[in-house]
Amino acid sequence: MRNNDSATTPRSIALGGGLAGLGVLVFSFSLPATVLALDGLDPYLIGIGRAAVAALLAAAALAAAVARPPSRRDVPGLLAVGLGVIFGFPVLSTLALDAGASAAHGGVVIGLLPAATAVFAALRVSERPSPSFWLGSATGALAITAFTVAEGGGTVTAADLLLVGALIAGGYGYAEGGRLARHMPGWQIISWALVLMAPITVPVTIALLAATPPVWTAEAAIGFGYVTAFSMYLGFFAWYAGMGRLGVAKAGQFQLAQPILTLVWSALLLGEHLTPATWVAAIAVVACVAWTQRARVRTAPPAAALRRPGVHQPTA
Numbered sequence: 001m002r003n004n005d006s007a008t009t010p011r012s013i014a015l016g017g018g019l020a021g022l023g024v025l026v027f028s029f030s031l032p033a034t035v036l037a038l039d040g041l042d043p044y045l046i047g048i049g050r051a052a053v054a055a056l057l058a059a060a061a062l063a064a065a066v067a068r069p070p071s072r073r074d075v076p077g078l079l080a081v082g083l084g085v086i087f088g089f090p091v092l093s094t095l096a097l098d099a100g101a102s103a104a105h106g107g108v109v110i111g112l113l114p115a116a117t118a119v120f121a122a123l124r125v126s127e128r129p130s131p132s133f134w135l136g137s138a139t140g141a142l143a144i145t146a147f148t149v150a151e152g153g154g155t156v157t158a159a160d161l162l163l164v165g166a167l168i169a170g171g172y173g174y175a176e177g178g179r180l181a182r183h184m185p186g187w188q189i190i191s192w193a194l195v196l197m198a199p200i201t202v203p204v205t206i207a208l209l210a211a212t213p214p215v216w217t218a219e220a221a222i223g224f225g226y227v228t229a230f231s232m233y234l235g236f237f238a239w240y241a242g243m244g245r246l247g248v249a250k251a252g253q254f255q256l257a258q259p260i261l262t263l264v265w266s267a268l269l270l271g272e273h274l275t276p277a278t279w280v281a282a283i284a285v286v287a288c289v290a291w292t293q294r295a296r297v298r299t300a301p302p303a304a305a306l307r308r309p310g311v312h313q314p315t316a
Contacts, residue, residue, distance in 0.1 A: 016245025020254045023239025028261035030231040031103040031110070032269050034094050036223030040215030043098040045208045047091035050228040052205035055198040057233055058191035070184070070192050077180045081193040084173020086201070089166045090232065096162035104272045105151060107262030108281070109163040111144035116171025117178075117252030124175050127249045133295035140256045140288030147281040171252075177240045178248030186240030190233060253292040256285045 037046045070078060096106055115137050121127040129137070148160075180189050194201075214220065243251040260282040266272040 012245050016242045016251065017254070018242070019238045020242030020246060020251040021257075023235050023237075023242055024254050024258050025261065026230050026235030026238070027255075028107075028258045029265055030227055031093065031097065031106045031262050032265045033223040033226040033231065034097055035103045035266075035270055036219040037227060038094070038098055038220075039223070040217040040220035041224060042208060042212035042214070043094045044091065045205065045212060045214060046224060046227065047094040048087070048201050049205040049208065050090060050224065050232045051086045051194060051197060052201040053228045054232040055194040055201060057229070058194040059198075061187070062191050062195065067188055067191070070188075074180060074184065074192075075196070077176050078189065078193045078196055080176040081173050081180070081189060082197040084169045084171075084176065085190075085236070086173075086193060086197050086232070088169025089173065090227070092162045092166035092169060096159040096166065099159040099162060100157070101159035101163060102272055103266040103270060104263045104274070105148070105159075106163055107259040107266065108144055108148045108151065109160060109259075110167050110170070110262075111148075111256065111259030111285070112141050112164075113167045113170050113174075113258070114252040114255045115141040116167050117174045117255070118171075118249040120171050120175035121178065121248035121252065124179060127247055129249050130295050133249065133292055136288050136291035136295060137253065139291070140253075140285060143281060143284035143288065144256075144259060147277055150277055151275065174239075174243070174252060175248050177236070178243035178251065181240045181244030186242075186244060187237040189240050190236035194233070250292065253289055256289050256292075260285055 034046060041049075093106060093110070097103065101109075118127075118129060118134075118137055122129065177186075177189050177193075239251075242254075245251075260278070263272075263274055263278050267274045
């Protein structure tokens with residue numbers, strides 16, 4: 001039985017942290033890139049079209065690697081990944097930005113994603129974070145929430161609700177992908193999920209192209225290209241690989257740094273204004289990341305194993 005605390009070597013933990021951090025770095029550009037894409041593209045085309053194009057990249061990669069098709073037992077998990085990170089998060093976050101949310105504001109709301117990922121990890125991956133882990137995660141979530149409310153003047157908008165829906169969908173997709181990453185290479189998880197969703201994303205994208213002809217400005221092309229190649233595909237190579245090594249809950253805490261990174265890119269690339277509260281939030285986030293990474297995360301044994309005669313049932 002694998003235990004995330006003892007069966008993982010320091011070198012593997014460091015590599016897992018590096019991969020998870022790389023994934024977060026890639027994803028931190030997603031909202032600013034989406035704002036650029038909205039310069040000439042319909043929000044639904046951005047949200048769904050990037051998955052359709054990424055499916056072509058995924059199919060080519062799987063064919064080049066002569067990858068074996070996923071087993072029947074993995075298909076439901078791959079479909080869950082698709083619902084969460086191929087449909088839910090991209091579409092809802094794009095609609096939120098189109099509804100008036102800035103990339104910076106969206107970044108801090110999406111900062112609650114680690115908490116959502118940890119909850120789904122507890123429900124679906126049998127991870128059992130310690131009370132200290134939950135306290136650190138909750139503190140980070142509260143810090144980000146306070147920052148968001150302060151920046152928004154205490155107003156909750158439709159865009160905020162869309163962002164909350166996006167982070168719930170993202171947390172679900174991340175947790176399911178992390179569960180699959182225990183026995184499947186990370187790049188194959190996102191590749192097969194994209195291919196399985198292609199019968200929906202490709203026809204819908206073709207229909208959207210006909211109904212809402214895109215205007216390919218330089219900003220739109222750069223933004224759409226980034227969210228397609230990196231946010232929708234290559235970023236998950238590192239992200240799911242990191243989750244497979246660290247466990248879903250701990251890897252998810254690296255995303256506490258994502259809202260701050262997104263704020264920085266929003267200022268540099270989009271000219272959005274950063275308030276002094278940004279740096280206060282940054283210090284709080286870094287502290288919470290360090291806190292949660294020192295906390296233990298237990299992985300509960302499968303129920304079938306506990307029913308076998310002679311298997312000792314561990315106590316909490």
